Amino acid sequence: MALVETVASVVLNGLQQGAIFALLGIGMTIIFGTMDFLNLAHGALYLIGAYAGMVVLRSTELRGGLLSGSGITVVGLEYGFLMALVLVPLVGFVVGVVMERFVADPFYDRPHTDQLLVTFGIALIIQEVVKGIMGDTTYQSVTVRRILGVDVSGPVSLPVVGSFPQWRLYIILIALVVIGLTYVIIERTDFGLVVRAGTQDAEMVRLLGIKITRSYLVVFGLGAALAALAGLIGASIQTISPQIGIERALIPAFLVIVVGGAGSVVGAIVGGMVLGFTIAAMTIHASQWAQIVMYAVAAVVLLSKPQGLFGSVEVEE
Amino acid sequence: MSEDADRASEDTQQVDGGAVIDGDHDGPAIEQARSLLGHDLGLLVITSLILLVFPFLLVDGLGILGEILGRRIGGYEGLAALVLTYGIVVIGFNILLEYTGLLSFGHAAFFGAAAYAAGIISAGTEVDFIVWGVSLFVLDLPAVTSPLLMVVFGTLVATLLAWPIGFLSIRRSGIYFAVLTLTFGQMLYFWALSPGAALTNGDNGFSDVHVGELFGTIRLGADVPVLELVGINDWEYLFVAFFAVLAIGTAHRIVNSPYGLIFKALGENERRVSFVGLNVFRYKLMAFVISAAFAGVGGSLFVMQEQYIHPTTGLYWITSGDFVIMTVLGGTGSLVGPMFGALVFEYINNVVSGISLPVIGPIRSLWRLVLGAVFVFVVWFFPRGIHGGLVDLGRALRSFAAFVVWAVRDPAAFRELLLDTVVAYRAAAADRIEAALSRIGIGGDRR
Numbered sequence A: 001m002a003l004v005e006t007v008a009s010v011v012l013n014g015l016q017q018g019a020i021f022a023l024l025g026i027g028m029t030i031i032f033g034t035m036d037f038l039n040l041a042h043g044a045l046y047l048i049g050a051y052a053g054m055v056v057l058r059s060t061e062l063r064g065g066l067l068s069g070s071g072i073t074v075v076g077l078e079y080g081f082l083m084a085l086v087l088v089p090l091v092g093f094v095v096g097v098v099m100e101r102f103v104a105d106p107f108y109d110r111p112h113t114d115q116l117l118v119t120f121g122i123a124l125i126i127q128e129v130v131k132g133i134m135g136d137t138t139y140q141s142v143t144v145r146r147i148l149g150v151d152v153s154g155p156v157s158l159p160v161v162g163s164f165p166q167w168r169l170y171i172i173l174i175a176l177v178v179i180g181l182t183y184v185i186i187e188r189t190d191f192g193l194v195v196r197a198g199t200q201d202a203e204m205v206r207l208l209g210i211k212i213t214r215s216y217l218v219v220f221g222l223g224a225a226l227a228a229l230a231g232l233i234g235a236s237i238q239t240i241s242p243q244i245g246i247e248r249a250l251i252p253a254f255l256v257i258v259v260g261g262a263g264s265v266v267g268a269i270v271g272g273m274v275l276g277f278t279i280a281a282m283t284i285h286a287s288q289w290a291q292i293v294m295y296a297v298a299a300v301v302l303l304s305k306p307q308g309l310f311g312s313v314e315v316e317e
Numbered sequence B: 001m002s003e004d005a006d007r008a009s010e011d012t013q014q015v016d017g018g019a020v021i022d023g024d025h026d027g028p029a030i031e032q033a034r035s036l037l038g039h040d041l042g043l044l045v046i047t048s049l050i051l052l053v054f055p056f057l058l059v060d061g062l063g064i065l066g067e068i069l070g071r072r073i074g075g076y077e078g079l080a081a082l083v084l085t086y087g088i089v090v091i092g093f094n095i096l097l098e099y100t101g102l103l104s105f106g107h108a109a110f111f112g113a114a115a116y117a118a119g120i121i122s123a124g125t126e127v128d129f130i131v132w133g134v135s136l137f138v139l140d141l142p143a144v145t146s147p148l149l150m151v152v153f154g155t156l157v158a159t160l161l162a163w164p165i166g167f168l169s170i171r172r173s174g175i176y177f178a179v180l181t182l183t184f185g186q187m188l189y190f191w192a193l194s195p196g197a198a199l200t201n202g203d204n205g206f207s208d209v210h211v212g213e214l215f216g217t218i219r220l221g222a223d224v225p226v227l228e229l230v231g232i233n234d235w236e237y238l239f240v241a242f243f244a245v246l247a248i249g250t251a252h253r254i255v256n257s258p259y260g261l262i263f264k265a266l267g268e269n270e271r272r273v274s275f276v277g278l279n280v281f282r283y284k285l286m287a288f289v290i291s292a293a294f295a296g297v298g299g300s301l302f303v304m305q306e307q308y309i310h311p312t313t314g315l316y317w318i319t320s321g322d323f324v325i326m327t328v329l330g331g332t333g334s335l336v337g338p339m340f341g342a343l344v345f346e347y348i349n350n351v352v353s354g355i356s357l358p359v360i361g362p363i364r365s366l367w368r369l370v371l372g373a374v375f376v377f378v379v380w381f382f383p384r385g386i387h388g389g390l391v392d393l394g395r396a397l398r399s400f401a402a403f404v405v406w407a408v409r410d411p412a413a414f415r416e417l418l419l420d421t422v423v424a425y426r427a428a429a430a431d432r433i434e435a436a437l438s439r440i441g442i443g444g445d446r447r
Helices: A003-035 A042-057 A081-107 A112-134 A166-188 A190-207 A212-235 A244-260 A265-304 B003-011 B029-069 B077-100 B108-123 B147-169 B174-193 B235-255 B258-268 B270-275 B280-306 B317-330 B337-350 B364-381 B385-409 B411-439
Strands: A155-158 A162-165 B126-131 B134-140
Touching (some): A003 A212, A003 A244, A042 A112, A112 A244, A112 B364, A244 A265, B108 B147, B108 B317, B147 B174
């Protein structure tokens, strides 16, 4: 493979992987930055998104689990992808709001370690509930064929790279648009101003008479919706099983905010891209070292720049 | 946080931890040492006795209870040894978490590395070092099957691994420390999974474990003569129990030594420790290495029982998470607390998962749901863990009993106290009502 082709392929794969990472990272970082709450159940929201996406998009024959045990063997709505694009983040938002009220709120004033522990437990519970309902099996990824009558599956011929799955380009597009929208909401609107002010000094915002608790709800829901969206996108290209929440979402999200800098949206985008490109580049030549190098990059950033590439606040114990 | 102070204190004179206590009591130092030794011996004897009856309680005691309840809730033979194995790991983990306040998410690295090291050295195979397809050199390892040497070697590897990882990770605190240890652990996991497969047998797991005779005579699987009566069927349990007693004794000695006092001080106020001229970095690193050595002992014992180790059971970060869960479940406030956590964790994992409930049916793979629920419950309501909760409950019951005794003995004083309480409560309620009224603008004076 010529160098140009290699680079182009790395860029496309890196963008795709990085965009998913960034979606996860942004969700986690705005929750962390605003409420100073570390949510280890973030991966579980990705998991919910992936399964919700699967149910909305296609009919799946269930293998095992409570549903198939009680006679329901096929679930699925077979709505189109656009419907899923609305419904799945909505599900994520609702779960996020519930989580904020009943899990996060009692733990805002307790140490980070307690937050980590309780959300880790919640992550386990959600994973096991999903496993119990949908069965402990691995389902195939959902292939999206048409959006508004346009064929989106199948390969497309690109100038330099050659044949490339068309759907992956759409993923990059969708993710980048959503990331852009989130950026605008956080950086350019009044609501975003409150959120960012809350990141700096929540006490002060409250003293100014702004109801920060209401923003907390929205921010938590928004972060959860982004994670669910990442799950939907992930479900369209990768297999779906109860473990993906912890394996494919939680750790990357964590690394992204640590590399990018906790509490910074730009940092999460850059962090996601850095890790995505690292994986994409390593996959081409030494795929078995890809994960190792990704972790090494995170470790090097952490050691040399503890506040992250774009971080404004350093996390204290 | 106090990195500048750390660096500054590195250059200053090293003050030995021993000086802290010795200054206060010079005269009766020997006497004090003797009483400490006696205390230690007492602890060891009590622990040994408890561990001797532990399998009986777990297997037969719960078994009889289970027959009454009509459910199989008794443990099985191997479970007792497994609980102690994990118990050793979390006792060490607790030294790090409780005393220095460092939450590691990478202790599976030490557990797994020791397990692999002990397993590999017992196999004695040829190891071909291949880097990017090129064979560098072939190492012909002799098979070391002595159980004691396997544990020593595994622990050594874990300790040596902990040094560089700790050296880098200790530089950061709080959540960053957790993430750093996590990244190092995960790097090792992915290495063992595929690039290091020549050594670890990758995703197939390493099963070439040969456990030889203890002192060249005792096979670990062989029957124990007399102790059969108390439910101890093989030497393996005794072997593990020996290390468990050793671990508790060592941990107790460390925690109660001047050195351990500095660990405690680190957890309470790191900055002050550095202000009195102690090298914070060095003590934290030592706490880290010590806890890794405990994990190493546990890992070596684990591979000897299971005769098999896979990257996921040994090195994956979920295993680190399990250590955290066990420690926090049991309670970080005491030395043996985490042992309770290991017991509850493994009990849910191995026994509760086999129970069948009326509506839900067999629990089987849902055991983690039960575990997660128990865990969230404990973190939420008993921040000091099961052991701490039990201690609090005991204390509350004791003080209630004392109160009842006092009330019975002196009814007049009790009546007076009751009256006082009622009067005070009424005054407080009146205050609160007035405050509420003034807030909505009715009556009262505005402040």
